């Protein structure tokens with residue numbers, strides 16, 4: 001689903017001329033998650049000589065379960081964002097929102113186009129950036145997440161109540177009372193919610209956007225990438241969406257092997273700092289900022305995920 005959002009501004013019409021959306025492929029999917037680099041040696045030894053260890057692409061396509069499309073329930077995931085009720089929400093959001101605020105405050109990053117990669121059903125990651133970027137394009141892999149996001153953008157009944165989070169961000173910005181104004185500002189800034197697959201060379205295909213001044217991606221890499229190799233590739237793929245000298249604002253967890261969404265279990269790639277920094281530097285990013293926080297003692301017993309640290313990183317495309 002790639003819906004336009006009824007753009008009226010004349011200045012935006014020229015910009016939109018660049019955006020060609022030809023409709024989206026149905027289905028598609030991630031490989032079953034296993035955190036190994038390539039096929040196991042033992043598998044290869046069992047094969048007759050000359051036979052590939054991997055089934056044909058057609059067979060793979062027909063067999064692989066699309067776990068995100070099938071099992072990721074946006075309303076269950078949004079339980080993590082009840083700031084007033086959930087200690088893990090408090091820990092993760094306080095850390096991320098503080099750093100988004102510092103990154104996009106006056107004098108910080110600003111520009112015309114910002115693309116959020118793997119937005120899920122959430123908007124917290126855009127609340128600071130919507131003050132300094134004119135146009136925001138959100139994206140996610142699953143249809144249900146994109147629909148849930150559209151529900152909030154269009155103020156439809158049953159949309160998630162983000163107001164405690166929006167109020168918190170406004171408080172960080174110095175005026176808690178302007179939360180309703182900020183919600184409207186964000187709704188205006190988000191012009192598209194596109195299909196995205198970071199495992200593909202062109203993650204937003206078939207949509208074509210001008211190169212972004214800034215990319216955000218939060219808690220997506222470790223969820224989407226089954227192996228470290230796939231993660232390196234995914235970083236290379238999303239880099240193609242960014243203009244030279246543009247900024248990548250990446251956040252997530254270190255050391256996590258899974259997280260729960262309702263009663264559904266999702267594997268995650270246990271990212272580590274050294275790997276991430278090297279992978280980014282290898283493809284031409286300069287790291288401008290890296291913030292980390294250990295998991296707080298009060299959420300250690302929360303068995304919905306086993307992350308050990310959170311990170312927030314700003315990197316600049318060098319070429």
Ligand SMILES: C[S@@+](CC[C@H](N)C(=O)[O-])C[C@H]1O[C@@H](n2cnc3c(N)ncnc32)[C@H](O)[C@@H]1O
Pocket residue numbers: 030068072117118119120121122125140141142145196197198199217218219220223224
């Ligand atoms: C843990 S959620 C993070 C959502 C949101 N960015 C946040 O900060 O809460 C992981 C997201 O990655 C998305 N995802 C999974 N596989 C993906 C892929 N191959 N390409 C892009 N996004 C993917 C999921 O649909 C899901 O919304």
